[in-house]
Amino acid sequence: SGHTFEHPAGRVPIAGDALHLRTGTPLSNVMRLAPSMGDIFEIRVFGQKFVFVQSAELAAELCDESRFRKALSPALEALREFVGDALFTAYDGEPNWQRAHDLLMPAFTKDSMRGYHTTMLDTAREMFDVWDAVDGPIDVTADMTKLTMETISRTAFSRDFGSFTSREVHPFVPAMIAALTTGMRKSSLDTIPGGKRIARKIDAENADHLAYVDELVDGLITDRRASGEERGDLLDLMLRTAHPQTGEKLDDVNIRHQILTFLVAGHETTSGALSFSLYYLSRHPDVLARAHAETDAILGPDPDAEPTFEQVPKFRYLRRILDEALRLWPTAPAFSRSPREETMLAGTYRMTPDDWALIILPLTHRDQRVWGEDADQFNPDRFLPQNSRGRAKNIYKPFGTGERACIGRQFALHEAILVLARILHRYEISGDPDYELRIDERLTIVPKGFRLELQPRTPSS
Ligand code: HEM
DSSP states (O other): OOOOOOOOOOHHHHHHHHHHHOOOHHHHHHHHHGGOOOOOEEEETTTEEEEEEEOOHHHHTTTTTTTTEEEEHHHHHHHHHHHHTSSOOOOOOOOOOOOHHHGGGGGGGGGGGGHHHHHHHOOOHHHHHHHHHOOOEEEHHHHHHHHHHHHHHHHHHEEEOOTSSSSSTTTTTHHHHHHHHHHHHHHHHTTTTTHHHHHHHHHHHHHHHHHHHHHHHHHHHHHHHHOOOOSSOOOOOOHHHOOOTTTOOOOOHHHHHHHHHHHHTHHHHHHHHHHHHHHHHOOOOHHHHHHHHHHHHHHHHHOOOOTTTTTTGGOOHHHHHHHHHHHHHHHEEEEEEEEEEEEETTTTEETTTTOOOOEEHHHHHHHHHOTTTTTSSSSSGGGSSSTTTTTTTTTTOTTTGGSSSSSSSSHHHHHHHHHHHHHHHHEEEOOOOOOOOOEEESEEEEEEOOOOEEEEOOOOO
């Protein structure tokens, strides 16, 4: 149904298919293909049609909530096997979405970050203890991932996985990642010869992981209910609060799905945002110097000073660094949109409610027609108010759009700024000058193989 979009010329779609499966780097493949394609283009991967949008203007149009809404791409559809109709993977209009959204929104306002602030600081301090005890460079993405995983698990259900305090990785973490990627690994198998058999094999391998993860989370729910303990975390909120209008509560399976969703959505994305920011800081001495000056101005001469809750929004320059890193490498790099009714996109492309298009953020965020000729360059000052004035609306979307935009945006920003401030105040950082940025495409995107040397720093006063 709908319009057939521009195809890659000649044999490219087939080469694209093979690459997609062999390398597991769909984003890089699309980014490589994009320069030779139009503003919107289509690729078929074994009978599955994918429509990609790379122009900022078309993306902005798709963000018009009166005409378009969130759609589930095959990757999100596959995740439903693991997290059902929880917030991220609910179909637009599915009843549990509204119920959970209304119940959980109060836990994600700017002001409710006050309740997570101390946990965020404590987790960062544990990481510094580990860093201070090791020689040699740190693996940035690995440590940022541990940090954000600990922070979200402690704030969501007061569970400590000991990422920085024990030598072993807690088995929950790899089990969850395995369970999570199973749906994705299977999603491309549907239409290939022998795919069903491979899918059954993957399911069998995954059954133990899945059982372990479900059991652990269900155990947390039953324990909390039995103990009657009040921790003031997300789990409490979900167990205790009834919907203000309908009086309904979330059922236990749905609570398990929400918890897993927060663990997943709430850690790798923020980890990547921190890692890309540190990468750019290590490459831009002028930016790094200004960042150091800001941390020193706000935190003063003691390298162990911790920002108060009220100080976090004062790091305006760090915020611009983060915004700029998320412009170039939005760590949730795509989201999809469908028309509510049959419509013409840009007055040209017919779309019906069965159609969906993926907005590829690393492309739309670098569209020179709205970001200028230097769109590929890292320049935090782009986000100065005087430089943002006059820029088109709905073109910067690292946290998605509209009603289904990221519920954890304030959480991610508070955590990332606080952690960046602490790191930059406490350490001199230097990257390997020979390192070339490579992207690891997991559920989200993160820098691959990026290391930093750390030296203790004396803040200037
Ligand atoms: C939704 C990005 C951090 C929880 C989204 C969406 C994007 C996004 C693009 C919309 C997806 C779509 O339209 O299909 C990010 C980025 C983050 C981040 C870049 C960090 C830098 C977090 C955190 C949490 C979280 C820390 C939880 C604590 C969620 C949830 C949704 C969501 C639950 C689904 C919202 C709904 O549909 O009601 N995120 N996110 N995210 N995010 Fe985030």
